Amino acid sequence: MQKHEALIILDLLKTDDSLQESELVPNVEGNTIAISGKVSIEGHKIKILLVLDPDFPRSLPYIFLQNGSEYEDLPHVLKENMVCYQTTEGIILDEKQPAEIIRWAIQKAVIVLADGKKGANWGDYADEFEVYWGYVSSSSIINLVNTTAKSHEVKLFKNGQKSYLAQSVGDVARYLHLDIDKVRQKFPIEERSAIFVLPVGTVIRPPRFDQPFWLVDELKRVIQPALDTLSVKQYKQYIKLNNSMSGTMVFALPRPSGGFSLFGVSYVSPEGNHPFSERGNSAKIQPIKVLREEASYILPRGGSKTAHSSKRVLLVGSGAVGGYVAHELVRAGVMNLTVVDSDKMSLENTFRHVLGNAYQGRPKASSMRDELNRKFPYADIVAIDTSIEQAVNDGLVRFSTFDLVISALGKPTTEIWLNEQAVKYAKVPILFGWVEPLGIGGHALLAQPGIKGCFKCLYSSIDPEDAMANRAAFAGKNQWFGKSLSGCGQLHTPYGSLDASRTANLMTQLALDSLTGKETKGMLLSWKGDSAEFLKQKYVLSERFKTSEEQLYHTRYLFASSACPICGRLPNI
């Protein structure tokens, strides 16, 4: 913004008293504009500084309090006395009205400061506590412990550079996808520590960055509510465990908006007295920032009481469709995944497979495991580089130990066998997904044990002529596609990757709905693509393709066949 533009805005601001005695601050560097003035808060006039970024009015102005202001020690007043009155996300500005944007910002800031003065928003301290704590901390630890409502003992594994707070060495190993010996080697120092959980509703005014950090007394006073909840035994235990020359404590402050704010304190006590013990007052304490990498903090929530992370899923086939399914499942929080595939990554897969060219020549299943481990902490992936039949024969896979079986093989012969194993014998839900040639569409079918409707139903037409024709198919029956199938070794399949990912989306949705128990019936979902290329190559579409998407969705529960040898005799539900 140019100075003359700023002067126009200044004139506009002078038409009312939202910013009194406003004037341009001279000699500000670059294209940044600073305006000083006074605002009224509950009858008091206080001086503020407005800073307009070069991209103003497409960004909100920054509002600062004067140093030493009586308002500086309030919630939402951050480092350098900046007033945090609005998050930058979720708003849209009309750049044609710069003065109005400033008035709006001032109004919001005044409310924040007035509420702070009255104590109306002090609960917000807990929400933002980690931000304030970060200002005063010069070192950090990484937390892997899921915070619970009760104080408990934990361990710290560290070396010169990094520290991990965890329940056990195994947790660190799983997180880093390393084995335990390697973790011990890398982080040779193990310390006992504790997380002290403060009661809900505790308000703590954070330490200020421009003042010396708390003394032991202050810390003790502030976290006393947490100590009060401990039994004598616990108190002794937690204090004693740190009964050494130095140590680290972590505090969990419940946030009004849910969850906890975590902050740490390290201490050095030359006499070996814990800061909270009777003679611990002489200990030196330092704030430590707690980096949140624990599963309960970073894993997506499943939208139900049962966490996806505790479910076990078997994925058979990690080709184009299966690759996307594996990724989306883990992204949705499904952490225990067993991937079975006997194929190797080849050049033909490159442009439709989620792994791209990086794993060429390597087995698909273990490539998938390595890729998922690389991308996602806490992912617990087992890879089996054989066919599913072989894996079952070798005793590596038992269907009944899984909460859901998913097949993305695109090989109906094997899948009819899988279907029977899962729904008839192992009594486990099974989900199938496949794409059709040349972009005409894809399907996802969920079968539940004990309920009519399974994969074999698609190959159980009442008309014996059609016994081998997939009833859900979009391609007309009895046509040989060979190289047009995206699963085959053809290099240029139109929309190959897009078809696979659209199908994987349907499958993942169904998988999650099955895992959460939201979907207890079987279901057939299909998406229709563009048939132009398919028809150009003189193939024929099925009647099913020619009906509307609404109609397809409408009949999603109606795919069971009374002629099905697997589920046909089950009662109707």
Place this chain on the structure above:
Amino acid sequence: MANVQKQFDQYHNQIKLRQEETILAEKRDIIRKKLKENLPKVFEDHDEENLVPEFCDQGSYEMGTGIKPLDGEYDIDQGVYFPTSKDNGTYAKDPVLLKERVHEALEGHTKDVCIRRPCVTVFYQKDGERVFHVDLAIYSDSSSNTDNTDYLAMGKRNSGDDYREWQRSNPTVLKDTFFRRFSNDEPARKQFRRVIRYMKRWKDLNFSSDGNNAPRGIGLTISAHEGFMPKYSDPITYKPDDLEALLGLVNYMVNSFFSITRNENGNLITVRRLTAYLPVEPNTDIYARMSDSQMQSFEDKLKNLKTALEKATSEVDTVEACKILASDKVLGDCFPIPTKEATAVVTKSAAVASSSNAG
């Protein structure tokens, strides 16, 4: 329950207008050409402005619901649109005058051209018998009218002034209205057309074509528009079940008859009626011209059809089911009856087949 869809498919192939349509299309094109050639001279002879018409297919030919006639007389409907206003053009007062000009332009084209109330009809003969005819509906084009609507020239040569009128009419919108609900649903659209054809053939088998004896084809089409629901033997593969769909429509029609009581010469009489209002202008009831006794016969015959279709539905033996359907007053002897041997053949399913699945 026997599956008779194969027989329905064969039957439909038998009754639908097919090759004949190309002959009809040829005749239609000849008439179009004749009108274009002769009309300028006709208008000149009468000292009237030369109006160049535009043509448009109409009726079952255009809707794809036409069937072969039992009496052998095929027909095709043709819209002829003239750029003349129904309010202040040369023919505003007398639409029949414009029909006369069309008649004159076609005179001598065949032995038999006549002006009927809604159209000008050109009859074609073979060996002295009428084999087909082309109905020309004469319109005042929407572009010439202030309300942007097409008007149909109504009236015959001997009609009184009251019967000579320009009637609001919207045949192109009619087709759109009928087919809108199937715009994205080809299996249902095809079955809709087939079921209308079955009803039309049933009508030809059960009613004489004199006067208003028979319900008109457009009336049956409207009834189907109101009452048809697609039916499939497999909701996933969309294998049609025409018998169920036809029965569904017949049920709807039978259930839609209602009683009205009227005072006729001091006597209260109760009669049964069915309506079929055009879903577009002029929104008239197509069945209105049928007399009470014609209506009663319509209802009775529909009930008989319903009974027969229900019997066929519950029949386990395909041959027996087809025999019921092939009887005179149901769908007629065009409906194929398979031999016992043919239905007894058990199809052996293949051990290897093609698949379009990929992962």
